Amino acid sequence: MRTxxxxxxxxxxxxxxxxxxxYAGTGHKAKARHxxxxxxxxxxxSATLEEExxxxxxxxxxxxxxxxxxxxxxxxxxxxxxxxxxxxxxxxVISICDFSQSSRNKRLYIIDLAEQxxxxxxxxxxxxxxxxxxxxSFSNNKRSxxxxxxxxxxxxxxxxxxxxxLKIRGLEKGFNNRAYGRSIVVHGSHYVGEDxxxxxxxxxxxxxxxxxxxxxxEEIIDAIKDGSCLFIYHPTKKYLTKSxxxxx
Numbered sequence: 001m002r003t004x005x006x007x008x009x010x011x012x013x014x015x016x017x018x019x020x021x022x023y024a025g026t027g028h029k030a031k032a033r034h035x036x037x038x039x040x041x042x043x044x045x046s047a048t049l050e051e052e053x054x055x056x057x058x059x060x061x062x063x064x065x066x067x068x069x070x071x072x073x074x075x076x077x078x079x080x081x082x083x084x085x086x087x088x089x090x091x092x093v094i095s096i097c098d099f100s101q102s103s104r105n106k107r108l109y110i111i112d113l114a115e116q117x118x119x120x121x122x123x124x125x126x127x128x129x130x131x132x133x134x135x136x137s138f139s140n141n142k143r144s145x146x147x148x149x150x151x152x153x154x155x156x157x158x159x160x161x162x163x164x165x166l167k168i169r170g171l172e173k174g175f176n177n178r179a180y181g182r183s184i185v186v187h188g189s190h191y192v193g194e195d196x197x198x199x200x201x202x203x204x205x206x207x208x209x210x211x212x213x214x215x216x217x218e219e220i221i222d223a224i225k226d227g228s229c230l231f232i233y234h235p236t237k238k239y240l241t242k243s244x245x246x247x248x
Contacts, residue, residue, distance in 0.1 A: 049077060059116050066121075067109050071098045075231040078151045078245045079113075082229055087153060087171070089227025095154075097124050097210050099135040099147065099234040103203040108212065110223050119223055124212055125192045128205035135234060140170075140178045145207045148176035148184065149239045152230040157221055162187035163214075166221045168230055172243060176232070184208050186224075188217030 053076040057069050075096045082088050092114040101107040108124035111117070126135040129145035139146035150172035157166050165187040170176025176184075190196065191204025193213030204211075210232065212220050224230065240246060 049080060052076070056113065056116065060111060060118060062109070062111075062118070065109065065118055066101070066105060066107070067096065067098055068100065070235070071096060071100065071233045074233060074240075074246060075229075078231055079229045081245050081248065082151065082153070082171075088229060090154075090224075091228075093119070093224055093228045095224050095228065095230045097230070097232045099126055099130075099149075099232060102133050103135075103205075104133065104197060104201075108210070108220075110220065120216070120220055122213060122216055122220070123192050123194075123203055124210050125189065125203055125206045126210075127208035129208070130205070132205075133202040138175075138234065138236060138239070140175055142178065142182050147208055147210070147232060148179050148182075149232050149234055149236060150176040150243060151245055152176065152179065152232070154186075154224050154226065154228050154230055157225055160185075160187070162189060162211075164188065164217050164221060166225050172245060175239060175243065179208075182208060184210075186210055186212065186221060186230075188212055188214035190214050 050073065053073045054069070056076065057063070057072050062072055063069065075094060079094050083091055092112055094111050094113060096109045096111070098107045098109065103123070103126065106121045106123055108120070108122050109118060110120040112119050127145050127147040129139065130137050130147045135147060137146060138149050140148050148170060150170060152168040152170050155167040155169055157164060159165070165185045167185055168179065170179035170184075187209055189204065189206065189211040192211050193203070193215070196203060
């Protein structure tokens with residue numbers, strides 16, 4: 001298989017605007033695969049991609065929003081990989097859970113890359129098995145009650161025990177590919193948000209789900225549902241060195 005060339009920022013933006021036209025013309029949507037293709041032909045994180053990530057990071061003013069540059073660089077690399085492998089139905093939006101931050105921080109970032117702006121910046125919980133105020137342990141195993149790192153594709157919504165929820169599918173074997181079977185979803189909860197923090201030292205924790213403030217659930221899910229990129233980040237050495245997406 002021929003190695004695809006890294007695309008420029010202008011190429012990404014062009015794809016963002018052209019993809020709906022292509023889908024409209026064919027009458028088909030690109031469907032997210034359950035697993036990434038086994039290949040060594042994915043995008044290398046070249047100087048060009050790093051420059052594009054830096055440019056976007058600065059233009060969107062993500063430093064002021066509290067997102068680390070390194071977290072965004074990793075997220076952007078994975079986003080371009082998924083884009084080039086036709087795994088995204090919604091290519092304008094990327095969501096990043098920055099679990100290197102305290103759970104007291106607004107560490108969920110939903111970013112519109114086409115408009116170059118942060119759509120939503122709010123709280124998100126990690127799994128109770130992952131730690132207290134800070135997440136420091138992650139797992140792909142059932143009943144671990146831990147968060148799972150890596151790249152996900154958002155899927156459809158449903159109503160469950162927490163009300164409106166969003167299914168997500170992990171794409172990285174060994175890190176998050178069991179998330180779907182573990183019922184790891186985006187859902188709202190009253191143990192996350194400003195009200196909870198008024199009487200608690202840090203936000204509550206989930207069974208592994210990226211739980212969000214209950215009163216923001218509909219807005220968040222509507223912004224990212226149906227095939228966008230979600231990245232759960234932490235500077236864990238094992239993930240950063242073994243992720244096939246980040247090291248392809």
